[in-house]
Amino acid sequence: MAVDYAVIVLYLAGMLAMGWWGMRRATSKSDFLVAGRRLGPVMYSGTMAAIVLGGASTIGGVGLGYQYGLSGAWMVFTIGLGLLGLSVLFSARIARLKVYTVSEMLDLRYGGAAGLISGVVMWAYTLMLAVTSTLAYATIFDVLFGLDRTLAIVLGGAIVVAYSTLGGMWSITLTDMVQFVVKTIGVLLLLLPLALVKAGGFAQLKAQLPSDYFAPLGIGGQTVFTYVLIYSFGMLIGQDIWQRVFTARSDRVARLGGTAAGTYCLVYAVAGAVIGTAAKVLYPHLGSPDDAFATIVKDALPVGVRGLVLAAALSAVMSTSSGALIACATVANNDIWARVRRGAGRRPAEHRGSPEEQSSEGQSPEASAGHDEVRGNRLFILLMGVAVIVIALALNDVVEALTLAYNVLVGGLLVPILGGLLWKRGNAAGALASVVVGGVTVVGLMVALGVLANEPIYYGLLASLVSYVAVSLATRPTDAAVLAAWRERLGPRPAAVAGTPGPAGD
Secondary structure, rough: OOOHHHHHHHHHHHHHHHHHHHHHHOHHHHHHHHHHHHHHHHHHHHHHHEEEEEEEEHHHHHHHHHHHHHHHHHHHHHHHHHHHHHHHHHHHHHHOOOOOOOOHHHHHHHOOOHHHHHHHHHHHHHHHHHHHHHHHHHHHHHHHHHHHHHHHHHHHHHHHHHHHHHHHHHHHHHHHHHHHHHHHHHHHHHHHHHHHHHHHHHHHHHHHOOOHOOOOOOOOOOHHHHHHHHHHHHHHHHHHHHHHHOEEEEHHHHHHHHHHHHHHHHHHHHHHHHHHHHHHOOOOOOOOOHHHHHHHHHOOOOOHHHHHHEEEEEEEHHHHHHHHHHHHHHHHHHHHHHHHHHHHHOOOOOHHHOOHHHOOOOHHHHHHHHHHHHHHHHHHHHHHHHHHHHHHHOOOOOOOOOHHHHHHHHHHHHHHHHHHHHHHOOOOOOOHHHHHHHHHHHHHHHHHOOOOOOHHHHHHHHHHHHHHHHHHHHOOOOHHHHHHHHHHHOOOOOOOOOOOOOOOOO
């Protein structure tokens, strides 16, 4: 295992080095939170694919293939479909808004009434997404080094918090691009063909497994429908995904780069299911389906290759964890803390004090404000990172926590967000009613029927939609000035954001 250990250690050291490099580039709020809105198609598509394909998509996707066969691809497949829908239908408009959070979009569209509540919902979702990603370190580091759960969570979480805090989105973009390459090589080019060969090829799979393992809907039609509601729609509105859309340097990059990333997800989904099916032939009596990935890597791969594939699993977890962490911190700072601070009588940073008050060291007011904003967002990433590690140490049921987060996100925010983009008559009262009624319905039904039940998201979405339409029609339309400002934001813009493309361009 010495060679495998060396591969992993070098990989982790490289992640920290990129965090240090990213710190030198993050000199403004835009640099720190959205990589200066300068990513070209290659960097954009690679990092977008990296963030959506996390530990659940890799370890969980293989586990579903082990349990259900090829239809186990549906969970990751619906993630890819959601990313394709976002990229083709909405990404250009989202990129033009030039905001930092989903709640800022709601403020622009509805006049500021729904931002705080939506910010709290989005913060809870991103926090739990970061926690569940961090918990996956326990499994991976146990396989790699035999570490106990607590030490594994602290070690993996500390590395992600370190490089995310140092360079913000620049560091995360660079590390995600490396993680995308490692995942592609490790999972698609190495593990997939080696697992198939080890299991005897497709002919042997069909000979040894029931026909249900090769049925398109073997996992269940209702399960697939629920995956679409939760994951496909979740891709349309999640802060972690939108924050990556904001990094695109043009509408075209957001649309075409996102389409490429979504297509990659579809391929990754099928690969995971095939690997899991092969593992079922090789190891038919595993204690848990989620053990399939680690088992086939540990037993079926040669030295060196095994280390690279385990690094690929670590890459998957780290990319989702870092993306969720910066999203959580961005929402906490810009949507919650900034509103609380303004409510206490303090003005926003960009309007505080005179130039002399803002810059006691001879800096320009713009540079001083920029450094203050970077320091503030860096502090929030550190605080949220520590909170994520502490919660992860105390949490046991990962699946229920993630399901709760996605149900509340989709049930509460899907309708007002898409309604704001698609329906002119929707207003602030309708959006607020939709968030509250949808969220309460989802949570209430999860308490009554169980967190993993399908009905909460069905009825929660229905209640959210009915409330949005009924209240919007029963109350005054959105003020004309607010709609005019919204349309101006959505209007045409230059093909590329001003400024040099930098290393993130083509």
